[in-house]
Amino acid sequence: MTAEIGQLALTLALALASVMAISGLTGARVTAGISRDLASSAAIGMLVFIVLAFATLVYAAITSDFSVLNIANNSSLAKPMLYKITGVWGNHEGSMLLWVLVLAIYTSAIAFARRGSQRLTSAALGVQGLLAVAFLLFILFTSNPFLRVDPPPFDGAGLNPLLQDLGLAVHPPTLYIGYVGLSASFAYAAAALITREVDASWARAARPFMLAAWIALSVGITLGSWWAYYELGWGGFWFWDPVENASLMPWLVATALLHSALATERTGAFRTWTLLLSIAAFSLSLIGTFLVRSGVLTSVHAFANDPERGTFILIMLVLAIGGALGLFAWRAPSLETGSAFEPVSRETALLTNNVLLIAAVSTVFLGTLYPLFLDALTGTKISVGPPFFAFTFVPIFVALLIVLPFGPRLAWRNASVGETLRPLSPALGVAAVVAVVVCFVVRSHLLAAIGAFALAAWVIAASLLDLVQRRVRTAASVAVALAHAGLGVTLMGIAGTTLWRAETLSLLGPGETAKVGPYTLTMGGIERVDGPNYTAIRADIHVSNEDRTIATLRPAKRVYPTEQQETSETAIRTTGVSDLYLALGDERGRGRFVVRAYYNPLAPFIWFGGAVMAMGGLASLWGRVRARTAQRIIDAVPAE
Amino acid sequence: MRFVVLAFLLISGAAQAAPAPGALSDPSLETRARALQRELRCVVCQGESIDESNAPIAADIRKLIRERIEAGDSDGQIKDYLVGRYGDFVLMKPPLQPNTWVLWFGPVVVLAIAAGVATGVVAGARKRARTG
Numbered sequence: 001m002t003a004e005i006g007q008l009a010l011t012l013a014l015a016l017a018s019v020m021a022i023s024g025l026t027g028a029r030v031t032a033g034i035s036r037d038l039a040s041s042a043a044i045g046m047l048v049f050i051v052l053a054f055a056t057l058v059y060a061a062i063t064s065d066f067s068v069l070n071i072a073n074n075s076s077l078a079k080p081m082l083y084k085i086t087g088v089w090g091n092h093e094g095s096m097l098l099w100v101l102v103l104a105i106y107t108s109a110i111a112f113a114r115r116g117s118q119r120l121t122s123a124a125l126g127v128q129g130l131l132a133v134a135f136l137l138f139i140l141f142t143s144n145p146f147l148r149v150d151p152p153p154f155d156g157a158g159l160n161p162l163l164q165d166l167g168l169a170v171h172p173p174t175l176y177i178g179y180v181g182l183s184a185s186f187a188y189a190a191a192a193l194i195t196r197e198v199d200a201s202w203a204r205a206a207r208p209f210m211l212a213a214w215i216a217l218s219v220g221i222t223l224g225s226w227w228a229y230y231e232l233g234w235g236g237f238w239f240w241d242p243v244e245n246a247s248l249m250p251w252l253v254a255t256a257l258l259h260s261a262l263a264t265e266r267t268g269a270f271r272t273w274t275l276l277l278s279i280a281a282f283s284l285s286l287i288g289t290f291l292v293r294s295g296v297l298t299s300v301h302a303f304a305n306d307p308e309r310g311t312f313i314l315i316m317l318v319l320a321i322g323g324a325l326g327l328f329a330w331r332a333p334s335l336e337t338g339s340a341f342e343p344v345s346r347e348t349a350l351l352t353n354n355v356l357l358i359a360a361v362s363t364v365f366l367g368t369l370y371p372l373f374l375d376a377l378t379g380t381k382i383s384v385g386p387p388f389f390a391f392t393f394v395p396i397f398v399a400l401l402i403v404l405p406f407g408p409r410l411a412w413r414n415a416s417v418g419e420t421l422r423p424l425s426p427a428l429g430v431a432a433v434v435a436v437v438v439c440f441v442v443r444s445h446l447l448a449a450i451g452a453f454a455l456a457a458w459v460i461a462a463s464l465l466d467l468v469q470r471r472v473r474t475a476a477s478v479a480v481a482l483a484h485a486g487l488g489v490t491l492m493g494i495a496g497t498t499l500w501r502a503e504t505l506s507l508l509g510p511g512e513t514a515k516v517g518p519y520t521l522t523m524g525g526i527e528r529v530d531g532p533n534y535t536a537i538r539a540d541i542h543v544s545n546e547d548r549t550i551a552t553l554r555p556a557k558r559v560y561p562t563e564q565q566e567t568s569e570t571a572i573r574t575t576g577v578s579d580l581y582l583a584l585g586d587e588r589g590r591g592r593f594v595v596r597a598y599y600n601p602l603a604p605f606i607w608f609g610g611a612v613m614a615m616g617g618l619a620s621l622w623g624r625v626r627a628r629t630a631q632r633i634i635d636a637v638p639a640e
Numbered sequence: 641m642r643f644v645v646l647a648f649l650l651i652s653g654a655a656q657a658a659p660a661p662g663a664l665s666d667p668s669l670e671t672r673a674r675a676l677q678r679e680l681r682c683v684v685c686q687g688e689s690i691d692e693s694n695a696p697i698a699a700d701i702r703k704l705i706r707e708r709i710e711a712g713d714s715d716g717q718i719k720d721y722l723v724g725r726y727g728d729f730v731l732m733k734p735p736l737q738p739n740t741w742v743l744w745f746g747p748v749v750v751l752a753i754a755a756g757v758a759t760g761v762v763a764g765a766r767k768r769a770r771t772g
Contacts, residue, residue: 343762362750367743370740
């Protein structure tokens with residue numbers, strides 16, 4: 001019965017989404033508020049039904065209702081309860097349901113926030129309605145999680161063990177909050193083109209949604225990278241895998257968008273460019289969804305063999321992106337007023353940021369999609385791996401980081417060169433000191449290491465100095481300092497891990513030792529430890545530093561019989577500034593095991609920097625919400 | 641207590657670990673092999689390099705790389721041999737040739753166009769700032 005309730009709830013949500021689309025878009029043309037109110041009610045109704053559908057699926061998963069095909073395919077009796085729940089979005093159908101759930105939440109937020117004019121809110125709700133209709137149709141026709149199977153199997157097929165992990169419980173929802181959050185700024189951009197209302201109040205209305213999406217993407221990418229680090233067992237944190245790139249592209253464009261929208265809000269500059277970036281950011285979210293969900297990445301041929309889903313998403317993609325770009329081409333020329341500023345100004349700095357970020361996105365875009373195009377068109381297969389991105393993406397980002405500290409210092413419209421540069425000289429001094437320390441104290445003569453740490457110091461010192469030197473510190477200035485400094489911290493982590501990593505691959509039997517970085521590893525013993533739905537072999541490895549035993553690490557290898565898969569459970573000991581990372585490999589005769597050991601200096605900084613960046617976003621969002629609440633209170637008090 | 645630990649360490653220290661299975665005895669050659677492994681893709685895996693893959697074919701190629709290095713082949717010769725066998729697909733960094741021009745020069749073109757447009761915008765804004 002439960003699955004049928006879910007099915008019915010989704011159908012009703014589809015009906016309400018249609019109502020929202022029609023009334024919202026009608027409301028964009030008339031000034032009466034009734035259409036907007038109808039669209040708002042429909043948005044909230046849609047949220048209620050989608051929450052109900054989602055709850056139904058969660059219930060089916062908790063109760064292991066294998067008469068539901070989706071549960072039979074992706075769950076099993078032996079799976080721990082936590083993963084029964086998180087497994088709901090660990091498969092295609094469930095994750096698409098999560099997608100529309102997040103969409104419904106944002107849509108209700110637009111309805112409640114009522115930022116901007118009546119017509120703007122109405123049109124934005126209409127556009128969200130169209131998106132909801134498309135995705136609900138997609139779920140109901142190609143990815144229905146509520147299909148039954150008869151007779152139901154006694155046990156389910158289980159969940160990919162790599163995905164039975166706490167990281168997975170939070171990573172996809174976070175990323176979806178980011179992807180789908182960009183639908184809100186997309187909807188506001190389309191609404192601005194429809195109503196021709198694009199001004200400072202438009203930027204103020206759309207910005208919280210851009211910020212929320214950017215924060216979620218930052219956290220989601222950071223979590224994904226951390227998950228890959230400890231779960232995949234190769235000690236790497238970023239693989240330039242197409243699935244990773246699919247999340248990086250919207251983040252890069254959303255970053256460009258936040259900067260461009262800042263100029264639109266403050267001086268009215270770059271309004272059409274900001275609209276275009278809003279459209280591009282969500283388009284890349286959709287492309288990411290297409291890449292991950294259509295199977296096109298596994299191989300172009302897998303897509304051709306089971307083209308239903310891929311074709312549906314591709315049509316949605318073409319309609320959404322094509323429609324928005326068409327609207328843009330039609331309306332944008334009449335909206336651009338042309339702003340006035342001097343070449344040395346904040347505006348130019350923001351423009352430079354955008355030029356470099358767009359170039360960076362283009363490397364990731366081509367690196368991810370060009371091999372697919374080439375294969376589809378000519379059948380020639382090429383690979384685009386980390387060496388390509390090291391050659392293209394990295395130099396662009398280095399250029400971005402070099403110029404970054406100047407941005408927040410420059411005044412709007414007309415800045416003085418001297419007043420901008422003078423307060424930055426201490427940061428340059430810090431960078432020089434760090435370069436000397438890296439070269440002569442750490443004794444790393446790698447030019448890349450000296451350059452990277454000097455650059456990171458330049459960015460961090462300049463960001464903190466900016467905060468210290470200000471007479472008035474606002475939430476916005478704290479936000480800028482945190483976001484920029486976080487980037488510098490992440491750079492330190494990346495540089496330390498990639499340039500100074502020590503790696504030892506050894507064959508260890510009981511009592512035998514190996515060295516990695518400053519540590520000596522001694523194999524204690526090997527034990528069999530079985531879990532609820534897996535069997536495992538675990539090694540006790542004693543870690544000593546200068547003849548002092550400091551820890552025992554227990555890397556393990558698991559075999560999941562239901563899923564017939566092996567996973568490596570890494571053991572990581574972190575000091576906060578470096579990681580010792582152990583992964584257990586195969587047995588090679590007489591109780592000796594392959595042990596991969598990595599000493600990763602500064603690795604924790606990678607994720608710490610990501611967290612600091614996200615905190616910057618939160619500071620900005622908090623400042624805005626507080627300012628708006630204060631404004632509402634002022635408005636509510638009648639003037640005397 | 642300290643003595644016991646030290647004694648234990650001395651005894652166990654004698655039992656040095658065997659080197660990684662299949663590694664070359666010359667560390668500089670082994671470093672070369674590892675670097676080469678990272679530039680080659682495991683052709684049956686999803687985006688993994690030869691260095692990271694558990695697939696049997698990756699193990700075979702790791703062995704082959706070491707054999708060729710010991711036989712005195714250069715990195716280029718080994719890559720050429722593997723490209724001959726598996727095509728350009730095996731290279732993590734695609735070669736610069738007509739069918740990858742879009743890939744390699746695309747970002748440069750995008751950067752040039754974006755920089756050009758931005759310069760135009762700044763020039764226009766400057767003119768407006770000085771006349772109006």
